Amino acid sequence: MGSATETRVHYVTDARASQFTVQVSAGGLLSAFGHSPTIAIRDFSGAAEVDLEDISHSSLKVTIKPDSLAVRDDISDKDRREIERTMKMEILETDAYPEIVYECSKIDTNKAGEGQYSVTLNGDLTMHGITRTEPVTARVAMTGDSLRTFGTFSLLQTDYDLKLVTIAGGALKVKNELKFSFNIVARKKE
Numbered sequence: 001m002g003s004a005t006e007t008r009v010h011y012v013t014d015a016r017a018s019q020f021t022v023q024v025s026a027g028g029l030l031s032a033f034g035h036s037p038t039i040a041i042r043d044f045s046g047a048a049e050v051d052l053e054d055i056s057h058s059s060l061k062v063t064i065k066p067d068s069l070a071v072r073d074d075i076s077d078k079d080r081r082e083i084e085r086t087m088k089m090e091i092l093e094t095d096a097y098p099e100i101v102y103e104c105s106k107i108d109t110n111k112a113g114e115g116q117y118s119v120t121l122n123g124d125l126t127m128h129g130i131t132r133t134e135p136v137t138a139r140v141a142m143t144g145d146s147l148r149t150f151g152t153f154s155l156l157q158t159d160y161d162l163k164l165v166t167i168a169g170g171a172l173k174v175k176n177e178l179k180f181s182f183n184i185v186a187r188k189k190e
Helices: 077-091
Strands: 008-013 019-027 038-041 044-051 059-064 069-071 099-104 108-114 116-127 130-143 146-156 172-188
Touching: 044 172, 069 077, 099 130
Parallel strands: none
Antiparallel strands: 008 044, 008 172, 019 038, 019 172, 038 069, 044 059, 059 099, 099 116, 108 116, 116 130, 130 146, 146 172
């Protein structure tokens, strides 16, 4: 095998050791009394091909099952069921769109120490039948046989033709911006 092959390492997400959440914010006249839920993304998988000689030539793919989204906050079971039902059936339409996929093969990198990098992923996000380029800034740390990446990013629901939920005749509504937070661990796979 050539040296190019030997410098590429395949990593697979360890979802149990990882956290991936979405913060939804409320707006409108009654937003001070409203709930801004944190949603846990429970079922996601990912794989990365990392070029150890030049991280910018790496690639990754993350797949989320939107039907796995769950409200993480301490709220009543009735409210939890209603928020989750609305999110899955009316907003994400998980029956018609069972996956959300982020694919990236263009990475801007800055070395931040031994095995540590600041990266900007310039990938394509496909959600609700729409694909858009979404840059994601993250920190990456590689140690031994594991890779850890963490960061935050935001996106607008209307960019993906997602319905903005309104309650109480518009006095309480979900804001367009969603804020994502991730701390993902991946393990080297032979």
